Amino acid sequence: MLYGYGGNILRIDLTSGSVSTEPTDPKIAEKFLGGRGFGIYFLFTELPRGADPMGPDNLLIISPGPLSGTLVPGAGKLDITCKSPLTGGYAGANVGGLLTAEIKYAGYDSIILKGKAPKPVYIFVDNDKVEIRDASDLWGKGSLETEKILKDRLGEEFQIATIGPGGENGVKFACITHDFGRQAGRGGVGAVMGSKNVKAIAVRGNKSIPVADVQAFRKAARAMYKACKDSSGLQVWQRYGTAGVTTWSNEIGAFPTRNFSSGQLEGYENLSGEVMREKIVITDKGCFGCPSPCGKWSHVKKHGVRVEGPEYESTALLGGDCALTDIQDVAYANYLADDLGLDSISAGNVIAFAMECYERGILTDKDTGGIRLTFGNAEAVFAMLKKIAYREGIGAILAEGVKHASGVFGKGSEAFAIQAKGMEFSGYESHNAPSMLLSYMTCDVGAHHNRSWAITYDIQTGRDAVTPDKAARVIYLQHVRPLFDALGACRLQWVELGLDLNLYVPTIAALTGLDRSWDDLLKISERIWNLTRLFWFREVPGFGRAWDMPPARFYKEPVVSGPTKGKVMALEDVERLLDMYYEQRGWDANGWPTPQKLEELGLSEFAAAV
Amino acid sequence: MATVELMGILREHAKAGPEQLGPAEGKTVADVIQALGLPADLVAFVMVNGRQRPKTYVIQSEDHVILIPLIGGG
Numbered sequence: 001m002l003y004g005y006g007g008n009i010l011r012i013d014l015t016s017g018s019v020s021t022e023p024t025d026p027k028i029a030e031k032f033l034g035g036r037g038f039g040i041y042f043l044f045t046e047l048p049r050g051a052d053p054m055g056p057d058n059l060l061i062i063s064p065g066p067l068s069g070t071l072v073p074g075a076g077k078l079d080i081t082c083k084s085p086l087t088g089g090y091a092g093a094n095v096g097g098l099l100t101a102e103i104k105y106a107g108y109d110s111i112i113l114k115g116k117a118p119k120p121v122y123i124f125v126d127n128d129k130v131e132i133r134d135a136s137d138l139w140g141k142g143s144l145e146t147e148k149i150l151k152d153r154l155g156e157e158f159q160i161a162t163i164g165p166g167g168e169n170g171v172k173f174a175c176i177t178h179d180f181g182r183q184a185g186r187g188g189v190g191a192v193m194g195s196k197n198v199k200a201i202a203v204r205g206n207k208s209i210p211v212a213d214v215q216a217f218r219k220a221a222r223a224m225y226k227a228c229k230d231s232s233g234l235q236v237w238q239r240y241g242t243a244g245v246t247t248w249s250n251e252i253g254a255f256p257t258r259n260f261s262s263g264q265l266e267g268y269e270n271l272s273g274e275v276m277r278e279k280i281v282i283t284d285k286g287c288f289g290c291p292s293p294c295g296k297w298s299h300v301k302k303h304g305v306r307v308e309g310p311e312y313e314s315t316a317l318l319g320g321d322c323a324l325t326d327i328q329d330v331a332y333a334n335y336l337a338d339d340l341g342l343d344s345i346s347a348g349n350v351i352a353f354a355m356e357c358y359e360r361g362i363l364t365d366k367d368t369g370g371i372r373l374t375f376g377n378a379e380a381v382f383a384m385l386k387k388i389a390y391r392e393g394i395g396a397i398l399a400e401g402v403k404h405a406s407g408v409f410g411k412g413s414e415a416f417a418i419q420a421k422g423m424e425f426s427g428y429e430s431h432n433a434p435s436m437l438l439s440y441m442t443c444d445v446g447a448h449h450n451r452s453w454a455i456t457y458d459i460q461t462g463r464d465a466v467t468p469d470k471a472a473r474v475i476y477l478q479h480v481r482p483l484f485d486a487l488g489a490c491r492l493q494w495v496e497l498g499l500d501l502n503l504y505v506p507t508i509a510a511l512t513g514l515d516r517s518w519d520d521l522l523k524i525s526e527r528i529w530n531l532t533r534l535f536w537f538r539e540v541p542g543f544g545r546a547w548d549m550p551p552a553r554f555y556k557e558p559v560v561s562g563p564t565k566g567k568v569m570a571l572e573d574v575e576r577l578l579d580m581y582y583e584q585r586g587w588d589a590n591g592w593p594t595p596q597k598l599e600e601l602g603l604s605e606f607a608a609a610v
Numbered sequence: 611m612a613t614v615e616l617m618g619i620l621r622e623h624a625k626a627g628p629e630q631l632g633p634a635e636g637k638t639v640a641d642v643i644q645a646l647g648l649p650a651d652l653v654a655f656v657m658v659n660g661r662q663r664p665k666t667y668v669i670q671s672e673d674h675v676i677l678i679p680l681i682g683g684g
Binding site: 239245272274 | 617618680
């Protein structure tokens with residue numbers, strides 16, 4: 001008996017229409033846990049080398065983890081892995097909501113899609129009954145409308161993930177949406193789903209998850225809930241969610257503003273969590289088993305829509321980076337991104353980048369189709385989101401991401417194309433935060449904060465300091481935070497409520513029947529991290545150190561305003577940080593894991609395939 | 611009388627306890643943070659009577675001010 005797991009891997013070949021299942025391999029579960037661990041394991045071992053990310057050979061691997069759907073607080077996270085059309089490397093996106101529990105209850109630890117359906121379809125999963133159903137009538141509809149139609153058609157208990165026009169049209173940063181406003185956002189997972197002609201996935205399950213020691217598990221999980229309930233952070237996080245960060249981020253000069261040229265937006269007070277709560281929030285909205293629901297369901301009267309959010313990241317990129325200062329405009333842009341099926345982080349970035357190009361004269365009215373693409377122009381943001389989703393005019397270039405767009409626009413714009421590995425930065429301006437910048441440089445999907453969020457470490461240890469402990473902190477976080485994505489649970493109970501990580505150890509042991517220490521679990525996370533690194537080397541010709549470097553803006557152009565005005569890192573300091581990081585990771589000067597490190601992690605056989 | 615409470619690692623970083631501050635009424639939150647010897651950037655949230663306020667907020671009589679750090683991130 002494989003305790004803590006659904007027990008099966010579901011495979012769907014969209015080209016042939018065949019469906020099969022196989023038991024989950026206990027050895028793989030022990031070595032890679034689940035969630036993003038299963039994602040990279042199957043991607044690495046089954047994707048043909050050099051496969052076109054938008055071609056039928058790419059895999060879309062949807063995996064809950066062992067904690068998903070259990071009594072553990074925040075047990076509602078789902079990983080979606082594929083080869084990224086945005087970066088050409090590894091994509092692992094994570095979404096909350098209720099779908100991960102439903103997949104687990106249907107008895108699956110991964111759903112692996114490959115091939116391409118001859119016409120638009122949706123995947124129907126009702127426990128053991130799996131069908132590929134016609135979705136011709138849904139193609140072209142928004143993500144949110146599609147979910148509503150399928151809910152009405154199939155029943156409220158089905159949990160559904162959809163793509164919007166962005167995914168259908170192959171926007172390289174298209175997302176997958178679930179629960180009317182939760183996204184597997186980054187890396188273009190929605191574009192891959194669209195390339196397979198899959199509009200939606202609907203799942204219902206009502207089986208049980210086997211637990212090794214039910215009494216011990218209940219006791220351990222209840223202790224975790226109690227700790228969450230007693231947390232001093234609960235009142236602020238529940239009231240504001242991630243939007244509570246906006247004020248602080250501006251105060252410390254970390255709020256991406258005008259394409260990361262500044263860290264503080266004039267008028268940011270109008271985007272604060274308190275203003276959002278007072279002006280637009282209707283109620284709180286949480287994921288499966290959440291004791292601290294950070295989602296906010298909002299009514300945007302000015303634009304006549306309802307939307308989940310905006311979360312901090314959407315406010316940072318669609319708001320600050322594009323210099324919008326009305327929370328209702330930001331919320332509407334968030335709604336458009338959701339319904340069109342675009343990652344709001346990348347979308348905000350590419351629009352801010354285009355705005356800077358326009359203000360510098362690199363783009364003209366002729367290029368934009370007459371849109372005055374100036375910072376602060378909310379109507380221009382709304383219009384550009386639609387142009388990108390439907391690949392109209394300049395939108396077709398921006399739909400490829402900021403790295404590609406800067407290559408097309410030229411004229412020095414590469415320096416302010418804010419990306420690493422081809423993925424746009426998320427919401428922390430990092431000119432004066434070496435740990436945070438290193439987090440973006442070395443993140444395994446591209447410039448994203450979810451693997452390591454280290455800016456408070458910079459604050460505690462000195463924001464100008466470039467020291468080995470900063471690399472150590474980033475590595476530590478890159479093992480702890482993604483571990484949650486392998487376990488299929490939310491990290492925010494630890495991050496926001498201060499839940500003691502040691503409480504997870506007896507809980508996981510009671511669930512799985514495997515006695516593992518926290519260090520044992522971190523070693524698995526390190527194994528996963530290094531396997532994703534090998535995947536990059538295998539799939540991206542010439543991959544290495546240069547892919548870990550930030551754009552020149554961070555080491556050549558000082559911050560123009562705000563509390564960090566004038567700050568910029570020296571290029572040699574950026575290089576030094578990377579050297580420290582590689583050395584501490586056991587990687588060589590080009591970022592290759594050394595044979596000794598691979599041996600230590602049990603990955604030598606995988607390296608042989610690279 | 612207004613009260614000030616510190617959460618998490620702010621207790622370790624503070625050079626003085628809130629009880630040593632004297633009356634907080636009439637001071638800004640930023641003044642109080644400085645008087646406690648705290649790095650202002652470590653204070654992520656200022657909650658006053660259950661509402662988030664900026665550090666420029668002037669503390670009123672009977673206010674309950676909670677200073678909360680942010681360590682793990684979003």
